Amino acid sequence: MVYQPAAGARDLLPLDVEKKRWIEDRLQQVFDRWGYHRIITSTLERMDTLMAGEAIQRQMVIQLQNGEDDELGLRPELTASIARTVVTRMANATYPQRLYYNANVFRRTWESRHNRQQEFYQAGVELLGAGGLLANAEVLLLVADCLAALGLRGWHLILGEAGITRSLLSAFPANLQDQVRSAIAHLDRITIDSLPLSDKLRDRARIIMDLRGPGADVLQKVSSLDLDEEQREAVNNLKSLVELLESEKKFPLILDLSLIQTIDYYTGIVFEVVNDTESQARVLGRGGRYDQLLGLYHPQGENIPGIGFGLNIEDLYQVLLCTQQLPQVTPASNWLVVPEIANANAAAFAYAQKLRDSTHLVRVEIDLGGRDADAIRQYARDRGIAQIAWIKADGSPKIEPLR
Numbered sequence: 001m002v003y004q005p006a007a008g009a010r011d012l013l014p015l016d017v018e019k020k021r022w023i024e025d026r027l028q029q030v031f032d033r034w035g036y037h038r039i040i041t042s043t044l045e046r047m048d049t050l051m052a053g054e055a056i057q058r059q060m061v062i063q064l065q066n067g068e069d070d071e072l073g074l075r076p077e078l079t080a081s082i083a084r085t086v087v088t089r090m091a092n093a094t095y096p097q098r099l100y101y102n103a104n105v106f107r108r109t110w111e112s113r114h115n116r117q118q119e120f121y122q123a124g125v126e127l128l129g130a131g132g133l134l135a136n137a138e139v140l141l142l143v144a145d146c147l148a149a150l151g152l153r154g155w156h157l158i159l160g161e162a163g164i165t166r167s168l169l170s171a172f173p174a175n176l177q178d179q180v181r182s183a184i185a186h187l188d189r190i191t192i193d194s195l196p197l198s199d200k201l202r203d204r205a206r207i208i209m210d211l212r213g214p215g216a217d218v219l220q221k222v223s224s225l226d227l228d229e230e231q232r233e234a235v236n237n238l239k240s241l242v243e244l245l246e247s248e249k250k251f252p253l254i255l256d257l258s259l260i261q262t263i264d265y266y267t268g269i270v271f272e273v274v275n276d277t278e279s280q281a282r283v284l285g286r287g288g289r290y291d292q293l294l295g296l297y298h299p300q301g302e303n304i305p306g307i308g309f310g311l312n313i314e315d316l317y318q319v320l321l322c323t324q325q326l327p328q329v330t331p332a333s334n335w336l337v338v339p340e341i342a343n344a345n346a347a348a349f350a351y352a353q354k355l356r357d358s359t360h361l362v363r364v365e366i367d368l369g370g371r372d373a374d375a376i377r378q379y380a381r382d383r384g385i386a387q388i389a390w391i392k393a394d395g396s397p398k399i400e401p402l403r
């Protein structure tokens with residue numbers, strides 16, 4: 001019998017880990033530079049935490065049976081967990097809080113395709129306690145800086161506004177809203193044509209579907225709809241953000257007021273980072289503003305605004321594989337330290353430790369015995385090790401460079 005990982009789970013071997021770390025280290029450096037601090041929350045959460053406000057559907061979560069009454073699940077994303085942690089565990093926190101994470105998430109794939117991946121890695125940020133133009137711009141420019149740090153160039157941002165989209169949809173009869181919403185999200189004109197809608201509403205659905213393209217065009221189209229006070233304000237805010245981002249010229253931007261996310265806690269801007277370098281568009285990450293989520297967990301129901309994003313490490317990895325930037329091999333040791341006779345064992349460990357204690361990273365292996373000098377040399381060459389230190393009984397080393 002061969003033991004396999006669970007369906008949809010994956011093992012990462014040392015070279016995979018090296019590549020993943022290459023990506024994660026660069027992202028973490030960017031997060032650090034922007035003043036964000038890492039937070040680690042539990043992989044396991046109570047189902048009521050994960051699904052608070054019904055933003056996340058139960059069918060997305062891999063549930064666990066633990067024989068007790070608590071319903072538990074593996075987190076399908078981090079934002080809800082971070083919101084819970086901050087308002088329940090960081091009561092004295094001052095705002096804004098800038099937090100980042102780098103963690104695994106689990107999503108149940110209900111299409112029964114064999115071995116569909118269910119465990120993923122995400123790195124992202126949450127900026128809590130700040131609404132408004134600057135906070136929105138910070139998070140979007142931070143996304144751009146992350147992709148620049150990875151050397152990724154061909155990508156664009158799709159920017160929507162969940163509040164505006166939701167209120168445009170509220171004009172539709174309650175029993176049809178879900179269908180209209182899903183048809184718009186999938187650009188499904190046939191469904192819109194076949195739903196029992198008045199001509200006015202059908203036109204409205206078609207207009208919403210067409211609210212995507214260059215910022216100025218879309219903003220003009222949406223302004224031509226009859227908007228109420230609140231919608232007008234949201235459109236103006238969006239306009240200021242688009243102007244600011246376009247003046248920065250960091251990335252191509254598509255405005256899309258039909259953009260609807262599967263996770264439903266968003267109240268303001270929503271966005272997707274889309275790669276352009278493959279034949280099929282690949283979403284590298286997504287995020288948005290959620291100004292009601294923290295209130296769901298807050299002991300006094302206090303609302304604290306938030307915005308953030310998560311980048312998909314696997315998708316970044318796939319795109320970066322083609323650019324030849326990721327490490328191609330695991331790093332070789334710098335030294336192999338060999339006790340020449342049993343009397344030299346302690347001296348060999350001491351010598352190896354002296355090498356390791358260097359201020360920069362020096363990788364040092366001890367030879368574990370059981371082979372002759374030629375076999376040791378062969379091993380060192382095969383592993384790309386640069387130098388051998390042969391340690392004599394009196395502790396003195398004889399250095400043999402191999403290249």
Ligand SMILES: N[C@@H](Cc1c[nH]c[nH+]1)C(=O)O
Binds near residue numbers: 288
């Ligand atoms: N947690 C979201 C991304 C996000 C972070 N912050 C806001 N949104 C996701 O996994 O899709």
